[in-house]
Amino acid sequence: MGQSRSPLGVADLERLAARGWRAPEEEPLGGWLMRAGGGFTGRANTALVAGDPGCPLPEAVEAVAAWYRARGLRPGAQLPGVQARRADAAFAAAGWDRDEDVLVLTAPLVAGPDGGVPVELAGTPDDGWLSTSGYLRRAEPATARAVLTNAPEVVFASVRADPPPAPPVAVARGVVTGDWLGVTAVAVAEEHRRRGLATAVMAAVTRWGAARGAGWVYLQVTSSNAPARALYRRAGFVEHHRYHYRWAPS
Incomplete structure (x- = not known):
């Protein structure tokens, strides 16, 4: 696999990846996507924060929290790339806990x-x-x-x-x-x-x-998984962006 740069930006690649790991229940909040899958995996049970939620960020944080609590799930958000920094700050201000970085790697297939x-x-x-x-x-x-x-x-x-x-x-x-x-x-x-x-x-x-x-391939790996990161680097993958999860206080 070569070192060519991915043709998709962060938000578009995350939306595409969400279509490849779809929760049974999904609902948009403006440009965000709330997903519920019975608590199985973070990707299927967090709000994908990509784009404008269509309301002030503190209100969006409360809307996400209410949506997940109504389904008996701990509210969570997936925050990819630098475009999510303002939203990340809003979740942090509401006391949401931060997980480690996840690297999104891409390569020509x-x-x-x-x-x-x-x-x-x-x-x-x-x-x-x-x-x-x-x-x-x-x-x-x-x-x-x-x-x-x-x-x-x-x-x-x-x-x-x-x-x-x-x-x-x-x-x-x-x-x-x-x-x-x-x-x-x-x-x-x-x-x-x-x-x-x-x-x-x-x-x-x-x-x-x-x-x-x-024609292209993507995968995700946690920043702490050094053996997997080495395997993917040898296979020609390069880092496209990172994301992390935030979780509402228990």
């Missing part, structure tokens, strides 16, 4: 090579996939699947060391939105790391995305 590791591709994640990804620790399977499969073109990649019902030892999710491939949920069982399995599932997902016309 080049289909990865077939390195000889058998990778299974499926249209839905089974319980083994959810277990390896870690999502079974965060939500009931039905809640997780409602978010993970809520896209027109989505794939779930798995590498297995043993036949089912043994869980996979490496997994990844891919979603094509327009001409972009989003790669998420790359995970490898601890005892199988440093064997090239993350590279294998990513290569399979990029081949799948390229076959569907995607």
Whole structure:
């Protein structure tokens, strides 16, 4: 993958990524997007702060808080890039807690090579996939699947060391939105790391995305995940922008 600069700005890329990780319930607040997905993942249960909410920022913060509390969820906001600084200050003034930075990385899409590791591709994640990804620790399977499969073109990649019902030892999710491939949920069982399995599932997902016309790829990684950041840097990804979450006081 080369080092060309992404053709999308921060707000447009975040809106595209939101279409690739869609919550079952969404409602706009001006240019912001409030999302609820049963508490499964920050991306599906926070307000995407991109654009003008159509009202003064303190009122927008209160509207977000009320929307999530009405659904029994802790109010949260996703604040991407420098364009969200004024809104971030408003959430901070209301006492909302800040999480660590998440890096959004992009690269021109080049289909990865077939390195000889058998990778299974499926249209839905089974319980083994959810277990390896870690999502079974965060939500009931039905809640997780409602978010993970809520896209027109989505794939779930798995590498297995043993036949089912043994869980996979490496997994990844891919979603094509327009001409972009989003790669998420790359995970490898601890005892199988440093064997090239993350590279294998990513290569399979990029081949799948390229076959569907995607020309660019994005992914997200927390700033504290040094091994993953090194893997993606070697694969040619560059930082596009960062975002963080804010959460209302409990």
